[in-house]
Amino acid sequence: MSALNFKKNDLYVYDLTQDVLDSLKLMHFDANLNEVEVSKKEEEVDNTPVKNVEAIRSKGISNSLFCNTCKLEFPDQLSKREHYRADYHTFNLKRSLRGLSVVSKIEYEQFLKNSLESKTETSEEEKENTSETEDSSDGTNEDETSSTEDKLESIFETKLDVSSMSDDTDDDKDTSITHLNTRSPKIYFKSKLISENEVVGIYKSLFDQDSIDNPTMALKKWSNPDTEASSISAMFMIGGGHFAGAIVSHQRLSTKGNAKKQDVNLKEQAVLMLEHKTFHRYTTRRKQGGSQSASDNAKGKANSAGSSIRRYNEAALKIDVQNLLKEWEPYLAKCDNIFLRATSVHDKKIFTDSSYIKKNDERLRSFPFTTGRPTIGELKKSWCELTYIKVEPKPVPIVVKKKTIGNTKETQIKKSNKSNSATSLTLEEKHSEELVNLVKKGRAPLLISYLRKNDINVNYPIMPETKYSNTPTMLHFASQQGQKQMIGILLTNLKADPTIKNKFGKTAWDLAKNDSVKHAFQIARHTLGETYINWDETNIGMPLSREEVEKINLEEEEREKAEVEQAIRKELEVVKERQQMDKEIQQAKKDMKRGEGKILDASSISNAQNLNSLSEDQRKRLMREQRARAAEARMKAMQGK
Template identity: 50%
Template sequence: MNVKAADIKGQDLYIFDLRDDVLDSLELMVFDSSVMEVRKNQLNNDQRATGYKNGNLDSPGCGSCEIELGSLDSRKEHYKTDYHRFNIKRKLSGLSPVSSTEFDIIAENDDLESLSGSDSSSDSDGEDVDLYQEDKDKLTAILEDEVANMALRDDGSTRPDSHLNTRSPQIYFKSSLLPTNQIFAAFKALFSAPEVEVPLQTIRGWNENGRNDTEVPFSALFMIGGGHFAGAILSHKRLNIKGNMSKSGETLQERAVQLLEHKTIHRYTTRRKQGGSQSAMDSSKGKANSAGSSLRRYNETALKIDIQKLLQQWEPYLQKCKNIFIRAKSANDRKIFFDAKTCLDKNDPRIRNFPFTTKRPTSHELKRAWCQLTYLHFSEKPQTSPGPKPAAIKEPHKLPPQKSVPTEIPIKELQTAELLSLLKKSKAPMLISYLRKHNLNVDMLLEPQQDYVQTPTMLHFASQHGLKNMVFILLNNLKSDPTTKNVFGKTPWELTKKKEVQQSFQIARSNLGEDLVDWSTSHVGPAMTREEVERANEIEEKRIGSERSRLIEQELTAAKEKQQKEKDAKRGSGKLLAPQLSAAQQNMNSLTDDQRMRLMREQRARAAESRAKLNANR
C-alpha cells in the first residue's frame, strides 16, 4: 500500500508506539565531520565493522569492541557494560578499541599510558589526573585527556562518520514516506548512553517491548522556578482517548498522556516585577528586613520541604523510572532534588535536562514537554558546516597572525546617524548648522537604504516618530520636499496619525504658500494659520470639555437615582409598630410623671366613692 506523508498523523509518531509502516521506513542518517550525509555505499570499513545496517547491529559480534558474541541476551548484556561504552567513546574520538584485559588494567591502575593508542605521550602525572577527574567519571576523564593529546598532533585526522556528528540535540532518520527534503528527528535526551549509539535498534526494541511486556515503563518529569513546582510520573503507554470529551487548549497527543502521579505547588517566593528569588537577593544585596522578604524566605523553605516530602512519597516510582527529567531555573532550585533527604543522586545516569526551553511549571506544561520529547518531529536536513580544524603547533620562525583591521563605516552612514540623533533630540539649530557645514541636502536619502525603506528622508522619519516641531522646521526653514514618496508610495504626511503633526504640516503649507510644491501630490490637508489651528484646538477642547461634563452629570444623576432606589427598596412600604391609641391614652402620654400620678389618684378616689354609694343603696 502506497502511503503519502500527508497520511501520517501526529498520533502515529509516538516513539514508543510507532505505526508499523513508519517504523519499517526509518533509516538512520550518518554524517561526516563537516555534517555532510554519508550514504550507505560510502561507509568505510570501520563503520561496517561496527554493524551499521539501517541503524541496527546485524553482526553477531560487537564491531566497536571487535569481539565475537553469542546469543542476543549476551549481546544485550555486553552493550550495558562500561567496557563497551568506553570503546564506543574511543571510536567516536578516532581511537582504536582496547581489549578487555587492557580495560581491566585501566580500571584498576588508572594507567594513562596504556590507553594511548598513539605515539604521543602524556605530560600529566598522577596528581594532575586526579585533579582533572574531580566530579567526573573516571574513565571518561581519561579518555578526554587522550583525545586532548590527539589534538596536539598535526596529522589532519578527522572525526569518524557517525549519526552524532551533527552536534544537535536530535538524531535524524530518513523515511521513504517523506519527501526528499524532509526527515524525522528524535531527541537524544530520551536515550541512555548505550542506547544513543544504536538509536534505531533501541526504538525497535521499545516498540516490541511495548506490545509484549505486561510491565509498562514510566518516567519522571520535574520543573521548578519562580516559586512554582510541577512534577509527574508518566507512563510510556498512552491512554485510549476515543470517545472522550476534548479539553480546551490540549492537543490529541497531550490528552493521551497517562499520568500515574502528578502534583503542582505554588508559593510566593519572588517579588512581583523584580525577578530572582529572595535568597538570591539576600546573597547579592544583603538581607532585607521587610515583611515581604520574611514571607518570601519562609515560602522558599516551605517549598523545599514540600518538594522533598513529595520525592519521598514517590520513592518507589523514582527507583524504577527509566528517565528522570529535571528543569531547574537556578542552581539552588536544582540542589533541592539532590539533598540528603531525597532518594535522587546527581550522578544518576537517568537524570537529564530538557533539551528545549519550557514555560511556567504546570501540569499542562509537563504534558506538552513529554509530547515534545517522545514524538518524532518533521525536520529539514542539517546544513553542511566546516569541520573542526586540527590545532597546529606554533613554529618559532613564524610570525603571529596580524589582527584584522575593522572595515571603515561609509561616510554617508556616519552622517545619517548624526542627523537622526539631532533630529530625535529636536536640536534644530545644530541640525541646520550640520547640514550647511557638510553641504548636505535636506532631502538626502538615509543610509544604509535597506534599513530606512519606510523612512528614506528626514521628513519621513520625523513624521513617523511624531516629531511635530522638527516637521515644521524641516518644511518651513529647510524647505524639505513633502511630495517625496518611499518605496511603498507613502508621503511623509501619510506616515503619521497624530493630529499635532498633521497640523504642523498644515501650518507650514500656509507659511510657504501654494506655489512652492504640488501640495495635492503630498496629500497634506488644507492650509491653516497658527491662529486658526489654535482656535480649532480651543473649540475642540471646549467641545470635549462640555461633552465630558455632560457625561459626568449624566453618570451622577444615574448614580443618585440608583442610590435612591436602593434606599426605597430597603425601607419598604412601612408597618404599624403598635395599635392605634385612644384619645385618653394619647392625653396620658402627653402628661409628665407627676401629673400622671395625681390623675391616677383622683381616678382611684372616684372609683372608691362609687363603690361606697353602691354598698349604701343595698
Template identity: 50%
Template sequence: MSKQNIFKKNDLYIYDLSPLIINSLKLVNFDSNLNEVELPDAQNEANEPEQLSQETKLKEISNSLTCNTCDLEFNDQKIKREHYRTDFHIFNVKRKVNGLDPLSEINYSNLTDLNDDFKKDEAMDTIDEVGKTTDENSSSEEEPIGSDTDMYAETLSTLDINIKNETQKLEDEILEQAVTVSHLNTRSAQIYFNSDILTGAREAFGAYKTLFNEKELEIPLDTVKAWNDGDSQSTAISALFMVSGGHFAGAIVSHQKLNVKRNSKNTEETIQEQAVSFLEKKTFHRYTTRRKQGGSQSANDNAKGKANSAGSTLRRYNEFALREDIQNLLKEWNPYLQKCQNIFIRANSVFDKKTFMDSDYISKEDDRIKTFPFPTNKPALHELKKAWCELVYLKVSEKPKPSETKIKLTDNSSALKNNDNNSQKTEIKLEEQQTKEALSLLKKGRAPLLIAFLRKNKLNANFILEPKNRYENTPTLLHFASQQGFKQMVGILSTTLKADLSIKNKFGKTPYELAKNNSIKQAFQIARFNLGESYTSWQDTKIGGALSREQVDEMNKEEETIKNEELRNAIEEELQKQKEKRDKELEEKRGVGCTLGNNEVDFSVKQNLNLNSLNEDQRKRLMREQRARAAEARIKAMQNK
C-alpha cells in the first residue's frame, strides 16, 4: 500500500485523530524569513544536565569529542565542555578569528609563565634606571622575555576589542534568531505540522489557528494530543452563527461525530457534513435589503439620510425585528453558550455585530468569540455544516515558501535613490499639484474647502488645469464639473465663484455643451436666472433660457407626472392583455358546452366536450347517461312512427 492510501479525509478530524496520525505530527517552526527551523525536542532539553545556550538550542548538538580550534581530543562531552571555558581555548579562538595559527598547550603555558615572571620583575622596587643594577647575564635573559611578553600583550590588546565586538554581534544575532523562531511567524491562518505519512516534500498538515485559545496557541501539538486523549471532547460543544442580508443561521454543534458508516454517498452532503451533530439549530429570514441593490436599510440611511418610502419603513422595521429574534434565540440557548469552547460569528456589518455584542449573553471581552478565517456563502444550515467541516479537519497544505532576503542599499546606492526621488519631486510643477488638489475637492463636493483653497493660492475659478494635454476636453473646473455631472458644483462655480461660462475647450465647446443630462443643463439655466441677463453675453455661452428654481421644480414635477401616467397606462394595458389571454385560455380549456333540458341532444356538441378534466368514474357515468338518452331517443322515434 502506498503512502497516499494510509489515511482518508475522515481520519483527519482534529478531535478524533488516529494514533498513526497523532504520533507522526511534528510542529513546524519558522524564522522571520519563513525558513523552516528544527528545534531540539523538549525531552532532550529536560535530560540535559546543564542549561543549553541559545546557540545550541538553535543548532544541532554535535557528538564529536574533538576541538578543531585547539586540535585536541577528549574522552567524553563533559571534559570537552570544560575545555571550552578555559582561557587557553578562548585565546586560540581570538587568534583564529584574526587569521593567526593557534598555539599548542605547551607553548601557551610557557607564554603565560614568562608573562607572570615579567610582571613580578616589573613590580620589584630594586630596579633602578636601565643598565645600572643589571649585569650581563640578567640583561641577556630579559631580551627573550621582553620579546615574548610584548608579543603576548600585543596579541591580547589588538584582539580583545575585535573579539568582544564579534562575540557581541554573534550573541545578538543568535538571540534575535531565537526570538523570531516560532510556529506563528507565517501570515497564514493555519499552523503547520510535519508528518512522515505525507509524500510531498513541502506538504504538511494544517490546522486553523482560530481553533486554539491564547494559551493553547503556544503549545498547539500538546493541545491536539489533549483533545484526542480519552473522552475529553465527548461532551464539548461550540456555537456557529451567520447573519447577512436579513438571513440568519445558528447552531450548537457537538465535537462528537455521528456514525455515518452506513450512510449513502449519493446525497447532496458529503460524508463529513453528514457526520456533523447539531444539538440545536435555527434559521429565519427578514426582508431588510432591496433586491439587487445591496446593503442594509440602516447602512443606506447612514449614507444618504433617512428614506421615507413604504419599502424603507418595512425594511427598517424588519432589521429591528431580526435583531430581536436573534437576541431571543441567544437567551434561549444561553445554557449552551456558557459551556461552548468556541463561538464563531460571521457578521459583516456593524449593525449585525452589535446584534450579538449588545446582548446580555455574549461579551466583547470573551476570548471564545472568533470569526471564520475563510469566506462563506449565504447563511443556511448547509453552510454551517460546510464551515464546521472546513474548520475541524486537518488540511494537507503546502508550507509557505521562504521570503527573499532584502539586500541593504549601500551608501552610494541610497544616495542615488534619494537624488532620483528629489529630482522627480522637483519635476512636478506647482500648477499640476494645485490642479490635483482642486479636482480632489471638486470630486468630493467640498465647496467651502475649494473656495478656501483657491483664495489661499490666489487662484480664480478660471485657472487652466495642468497638464494641458491631459485636460484638453476639460480645461477649467467648470468644464470638468459639467462633464462629470457634478450638479451642485456647477451652480457654485458659476454663481458663487463667478466662473467664465463662455470659455471654450480645444474642440470649441463651452461648459454647457459638455453637459450629459438635463439636470446639469438646468443648473446652468438657474445660474443664468440668478446672475441676470446683463452679466455676460449669454449667446456665447450657448446656455438656454433662464429658469428659476421654482420653474425647474415645476417642470420636473410635470415630467415625472407624465412619466408616471405613461407607466401606469402601460401597466394597465399589459394587465388587460394578460387578463384577456387568461380568459381565452380558460375558455379553450372548458370547451363549447351544451344546454341542459328535455330538448334533443346535439351529439356533435357532446363529441366536442373536453373529457380530460374528468376522472375514470366520472367519464363512465357520463357515457352511461349518453347511452341512456340515446336509447330514449330511439324508443321515442319508434313510437312516433
C-alpha cells in the first residue's frame, strides 16, 4: 500500500476528511528514535479533549450550516463549502478582517460591475506607466538562486520534555518519550490507509505552543469548515534585493475545470491569497555576491557610483516593505502564523524592528525547508509544501554503540596528547591567550575583571614572544586588530603605557591601520592631558576632542558624497557620449547602404517610360514628385517677374 490510498483532496491539513482523521494515530519516540507505545491510560487522557470537541461540534449541527461572515444559511454542508470557495465570500472575508461591514450578494455584483468598467477605462494609462523599481503583484520569476537560511529559534524543538498527561503515572516512566523526538521538522502519525512501513508527516511549524501538545485535536479543529474559512496566515521572503509577501487564507479555491499548466499544478492553483506583493531592487554586487551593507561592514565603505546606488536601493526596499506591513496591519493582527525567510540578520530586522511584527512574537516561524528566489510562485509552492501531509518511510532507530570496558590504544593516545598539550602551556601563556581573546572580541568588562582577579598589570607582555613579537602588549594588539573602543579603555581607564615599543621599534600608534583607530589614540591623548606622559615618544598625533573628530568625520563624509555625485555625473556624461556615438555610427552605416542619393528630376524621366510597368505605390510617388517639381518651377517664375 502507498500514498495512493489517500485522495488528493484528503492531504490538505486544514481540510482533512473524517476517514483520514480517524485513521491517524500519533507516534511517540524515545531519544534514539525507537517507537514507543503509550499506555492505554495515557491514550485515553490524550484523546479526551478530542472527544469533547467532537461532542461540542455534534451538538451544534444546525448552526454549522450558517456562514458567520456573510450571514447566510444553507440547506446542506455541500452548499456551504461551495459558498466558502466563492469570490463573494472571499470579498466579505477581506472586509471583515479590515473591520468593514459585509455586503449583500446584490451589492457585491453591482460593485464588481462598476470595478470592471473603471478598469477598462484606465487600462491604457496603466500600460504607459513605468516604474524605476520592478514593483509587481504577480511575480513569476523562477530563477533558482542559492541562499543561506536565517534559522529562527523554534519553540517546538526546545519543548521536548513534556509533563505527564495524568497524575496517576508511574514514577519510573521515561519523561523523554514524546511525539516531538522525531529528529526532523515533522510530527509523525500512523494510518491504516498506508502500509506499516510508512508514516504520515506534518510540519511542526504549523502548530503553536498550545496545539503542539495535542496535534490530533488541532487537526480536527482545523478541519472544521468555520475555522478554515476565518483563519489566515502571512508569508514573507526577502533576500538579494527581492521581496515577496502574501496573506493566505486557510481555505482553498475550487479548481474544477482548471487547465493543467506546466509550471503551476492544481495544488498551487487552489491557494487563496487575499493579498500579495513583490518588490525587486538592485542591492547585490554583480559577479561578487553579497549585499552592499555586508561588504561595507567587512571591508569598509566603498566610494563607487554602483555602491551608492545599492545603498539607496537597500534603504528604499526597507521603506517599501515596512509601508506594506503598515498597510497589512489588520491582516497581521489576525494571522495564526507568520512565516519569514530572511537571508541575513539585516533583512530580518526589517520585520522585527517594525511595530507590526514583534521579535518575540510566538506566531513567527521560519520555513523548515530550503526555498528559492522570493516570488509569488515560490510562496505558493512553499504554502503547498507546508500544508499538505507527506507519506514517508518509517524513521529508522539510531544504533547506539556500546561502550567498551577499559582503555584502547586510541583513547590512551588521545588522552596522552591532551595531557601533553595542557602541560606544555605555561601560566604566562595561558594568561596571554585569555587576554588576547578578550581584546579581540572587545569584551572590556571581562578584561578588567580578569586583570583584577589575577593581579595582572595592563602592560603585561603577551607570550610567547616568537608569536607576538610585533604586538608585545595588549595595546599593540588592539591597535593592530583595529579595536578602537579597546584602545580608549586601555589608555584612559587602565592607564596603559603608549611609549612601549616592539622589537622593530614601533609603538602601538605606528601599528594603526586606519584613521578611526588613530583618532582613538588622539582622543585618549586629549582626555589624559599633555602633562600625563611625554607624548613625543608615543608618535601619537595632535590631541583631538570627540567633537573635533566628529567634525572631521562629517567633513570626510561630505567630501566622499561630493566625489560620488561627481563620479555619477561623469559616468552619465560618458554614457550619453557613447549613446550619441553609437547613433552616429548607425546613421553612417545606413548612409553607406543607401548611397549618396539623387534628386529625381522630371526632365530625366523618359517620355517613353511605360507607367503601367510600375506598381501602384511607385506611380503615386512619381506623380507626387512631378507635381512638386512643377510647383517649384512656377514659384521661381513668379519670383523672376
